[in-house]
Amino acid sequence: MTDDKGLRLALAERLADSGHLHSAPWRAAVEAVPRHEFLRGGYFExxxxxxxxxxxxxxxxxxxxxxxxxxxxxxxxxxxxxxxPRDIRGEILREPTSSSTLPGLVVRMLEDLQVEDGNRVLEIGTGTGYSTGLLCHRLGEDLVTSMEVDPEVSTRARAALGHAGYAPFLITGDGLAGHPDSAPYDRLIATCGVTELPYTWVEQTRPGGIILATLSGWLYSSELARLTVGEDGTARGRLLGGQVSFMIARPQLPPPLGLLPDIDDGEERTTGLAADALDDWNTRFVAQLAAPHAQRLTLNRDGRTEHLLIDVDAGAWAAAVQDGETWTVRQGGPARLWDDIEETVTRWRADGAPGLDHFEVTVTPDGQTVAWSKV
Structure with missing residues (x-):
């Protein structure tokens, strides 16, 4: 038994013990596909x-x-x-832009995808190619199409898959557009976060097919959603819970903040919603439904922490400050970000603050809606 084979078997055992790995076909894939082949270029710690x-x-x-x-x-x-990794020595302070997702989450998503023998799958976000390799082992490489927006990442994944013995159909391009030439697909899985699920994915998935994607936002609370495509061309499903997080698809990343607005100006009032309530994952998810284009940051001024929300494109902003037991918010621009968030969070709390697994997602040609059920 080679060292890497022993490591593969041990990884499969850990994933089974942790409850991520349930079925024999996916366990066989984890035991067979060498993750290290997809990390030959190294990684950052x-x-x-x-x-x-x-x-x-x-x-x-x-x-x-x-x-x-x-x-x-x-x-x-x-x-x-x-x-x-080979481009630097020492340390770097910039932000990560690509990664090999933890195997527990990869396997959980593949289990949640509910594939069946003979299913044709479109994967959005090839990344290192490890999850692509697992799909190839489970279904056969002829049934797997995978898209990656970054040409260099795609090239490395192609080489790694080849070394591992797999040759799926790999495409370099914008995954949000899907790949209509090979549609329809039985399953579509996205390994990047999306702020809005593209209707193109629904169009390219056959009726009865499943779409699995992570719904995220610029406040960076996200959840895995599983939708089934109906005969009417509408996709519906629920959030699965578990605080799943991925890097947002590059075309949907927020714009640079640029110069901050004059937050000493604007309309001021007291608010019943504390700004630090947005530290809670579920509350923040609800807040970004109300203000989907807002970004969040904090400033320390005059010995106080100011919590800012800024919608760059709309030119709207809100700044909340705590004074003793009281929170005050100032707002400016054409929209009132905090009013919208406070109203939505208050309504959600009045309905019993249902967990995110009580949220339903619907995608039609007119766009995406997310709603919750009372508890």
Missing amino acids: RADSPGTTAWRPVLPEDPGWLGGCYQDTSLVTQIAGTIA
Whole structure:
């Protein structure tokens, strides 16, 4: 038994024990597909340093690289859109832009996709290609189409899949547009977050087919959604819960904040919604339904923390400050972001603050709606 085979078997056992891996076909895939082949370019690990998060490269020649490939953790493989582990020495402070998702989440999503023998699958977000390899082992490479927006990431994935013995149909392009030439698909799975599920995905999935995607937003609360496409061309389903998080699809990333507005100006009032309520994952998800284009940040001024929400494109903003037991909010621009959020969160709480697994998602040609059921 080679070292990597032992690591694959041990990983499958851990994923089964943790409740992520349920079915024999997916266990066989985890035991067969070598994750390390998809990390030959190395990965970044978080540096243990104060302040802004720093990342350091871990390369195949480094001690611990192989074992790290089989930990149930996400491994960053690209920084700032272009920087790979071999491109730097030391540490880097930029933001991650591509990663190999933790195997537990990969397997959970593949189980939730409810594939059946003979299903044709479109995967949005090839990434390293590891999940693509699992799909190929489970269904056969001829039934798997995978899309990746980043040409360099796609090239590396193609090579890794080849070394692992798989040759699915790989496309470099905008996954939000799907790939109509090979439609319809029985299953569609997205390994990136989306702020709104594209109707093109619904059009390219056959009636009765399933779409599995992570609904996210610019307040960065997200949940996995499973939708079934109906005969009428409408997709409906529920959020599955579990606080699933992915990097948002690049075409849907928020715009740069630019110069901050004059937050000393604007209309001021007291508010019954504390700004730190948005630290709660579920509350923040509800808030971003009300203000889907708002971004959140904090400023320290005059010894106080100000909580800002800014909609760059609309030119709207809100700034909330705590004074003792009282919260005050100032708002400016053509919309009142805090009014919208407070009204929606208050209504959700009045309905019993249902968990996100009580939320239903509907996608039609007119767009996406998300609603909750009372508890």
